[in-house]
Amino acid sequence: MPHYDADVLIVGAGPAGAWAARQLARGGASVRLIDASHPREKPCGGGLTARSVTMAADVLARVPHVAVERVRFESPPVGRDPYPPAPRTPPSVTVDVPGADAGGPTSPLVVVSRLAFDRALVDNAREAGADLIPERAVDVHADGDGVWVTTRHRRWRGRYLVGADGANSLVRRRLHQPFPASHWSLATGDFAAGSSSREIVIRFVRTPPGYLWSFPRTDHLAIGICAPADRGSAPVLRQHLDRWLAVRDIARGCRMTPYSWPIPSLPVQAWADGVPVGERWLLAGDAAGLVDPLTREGIYYALRSGELAAQSLLGAGPEPTQAYAGAVQAELVSELARSARARGTFFSPLVTRLWIDVLRESPRVRSLALRVVIGTVGYYHLRRQAVASLEPGAALRVARAQVARYLRIAP
Numbered sequence: 001m002p003h004y005d006a007d008v009l010i011v012g013a014g015p016a017g018a019w020a021a022r023q024l025a026r027g028g029a030s031v032r033l034i035d036a037s038h039p040r041e042k043p044c045g046g047g048l049t050a051r052s053v054t055m056a057a058d059v060l061a062r063v064p065h066v067a068v069e070r071v072r073f074e075s076p077p078v079g080r081d082p083y084p085p086a087p088r089t090p091p092s093v094t095v096d097v098p099g100a101d102a103g104g105p106t107s108p109l110v111v112v113s114r115l116a117f118d119r120a121l122v123d124n125a126r127e128a129g130a131d132l133i134p135e136r137a138v139d140v141h142a143d144g145d146g147v148w149v150t151t152r153h154r155r156w157r158g159r160y161l162v163g164a165d166g167a168n169s170l171v172r173r174r175l176h177q178p179f180p181a182s183h184w185s186l187a188t189g190d191f192a193a194g195s196s197s198r199e200i201v202i203r204f205v206r207t208p209p210g211y212l213w214s215f216p217r218t219d220h221l222a223i224g225i226c227a228p229a230d231r232g233s234a235p236v237l238r239q240h241l242d243r244w245l246a247v248r249d250i251a252r253g254c255r256m257t258p259y260s261w262p263i264p265s266l267p268v269q270a271w272a273d274g275v276p277v278g279e280r281w282l283l284a285g286d287a288a289g290l291v292d293p294l295t296r297e298g299i300y301y302a303l304r305s306g307e308l309a310a311q312s313l314l315g316a317g318p319e320p321t322q323a324y325a326g327a328v329q330a331e332l333v334s335e336l337a338r339s340a341r342a343r344g345t346f347f348s349p350l351v352t353r354l355w356i357d358v359l360r361e362s363p364r365v366r367s368l369a370l371r372v373v374i375g376t377v378g379y380y381h382l383r384r385q386a387v388a389s390l391e392p393g394a395a396l397r398v399a400r401a402q403v404a405r406y407l408r409i410a411p
């Protein structure tokens with residue numbers, strides 16, 4: 001009989017690993033959660049949409065967070081300097097988020113510091129009975145009877161392994177294969193200490209195709225830009241960021257802490273074989289590539305894949321890792337694949353400008369867009385539903401504006 005240190009070894013205590021640990025421990029499994037990094041800030045906007053807010057409501061109740069009141073979208077002007085100096089302003093629209101002024105965790109859109117949120121998730125997992133091993137995994141190995149994880153001080157034996165060690169996952173690299181270059185986005189930005197607000201600002205970028213953001217935390221702003229890694233280098237992204245901050249006067253006088261970090265952003269074809277698993281191991285969260293390739297939202301997918309991992313491993317089925325792969329494919333991959341398809345045309349300035357016109361003109365489409373922003377409607381449904389919702393008068397005004405712009409008699 002092999003000896004096991006735990007039913008499940010989990011490498012990585014971000015949202016995916018900590019949430020899997022909590023659910024497994026609550027279900028009666030013995031769990032070792034291996035991660036040396038806490039407490040730490042993770043390069044991230046820290047934006048949580050409604051699904052994450054609902055799932056992690058009890059954790060959020062202990063974590064300081066900003067309840068977002070407004071989201072402002074900006075589009076680059078078509079065919080002109082993308083960052084014209086004041087007094088010219090970019091085409092923009094502001095969508096109000098209802099119910100946010102209550103400030104409670106039931107707000108549909110909140111922003112957290114990952115230092116506080118991830119620490120609370122780990123505390124929660126420990127309270128449920130998971131054992132935190134504050135060490136870094138340096139090697140992993142799987143055989144027919146179980147898995148080994150080597151840390152600096154010893155080797156750990158488990159029945160199953162959850163690889164939840166983020167974008168550069170060691171578990172993925174050792175037991176499967178690394179992401180190829182075309183599967184990455186690059187994000188770079190700053191934490192700007194000394195400023196806050198209740199407004200998220202999103203600014204679409206034409207080249208490279210991506211977006212800039214400012215997310216308000218309780219005592220700082222998380223500011224950044226992301227784009228496909230094979231379309232723009234960190235210095236190019238930085239240049240966009242610096243110009244935007246200068247013309248928008250965001251973060252003036254703040255103490256800036258820069259960061260750069262990769263984000264898996266998988267194309268549709270990457271999902272052809274489903275999420276990678278072995279007989280004794282599975283991957284969750286970023287390690288599995290479960291990030292929306294258009295918005296780069298990953299926290300929800302990390303939490304949910306951690307939960308699906310726990311359910312499968314606690315289940316009585318003969319092949320729990322296969323059950324996990326099936327559940328992830330049916331629920332999450334189908335959604336991410338639709339986003340990957342939408343990404344091709346989304347960042348064209350003609351498209352983003354058209355959206356801004358439609359949102360300005362149509363209260364019905366604005367209310368639909370709000371549901372997209374808070375994550376209760378997938379934006380791949382947006383185009384179809386927007387066309388169905390658009391009031392005839394609004395459609396006419398948008399069409400007029402488009403024609404005027406085409407004839408260059410309007411900005």
Ligand SMILES: Cc1cc2nc3c(=O)[nH]c(=O)nc-3n(C[C@H](O)[C@H](O)[C@H](O)COP(=O)(O)OP(=O)(O)OC[C@H]3O[C@@H](n4cnc5c(N)ncnc54)[C@H](O)[C@@H]3O)c2cc1C
Pocket residue numbers: 011012013014015016017034035036037042043044045046047048135136137138164165166167169170187188189224261262263284285286287291296297298299300302
């Ligand atoms: C700049 C940026 C902005 C983003 N903004 C948002 C946003 O606003 N909203 C959103 O939903 N998503 C956002 N994302 C994506 C989100 O940050 C990730 O999808 C999410 O953190 C994934 O969670 P995870 O648990 O899979 O991995 P992570 O959060 O990366 O956690 C992995 C953990 O594993 C640990 N680890 C790594 N290697 C080892 C090892 N060898 N041994 C032990 N431990 C190890 C790490 O220390 C870390 O604690 C953003 C990403 C970036 C880069």
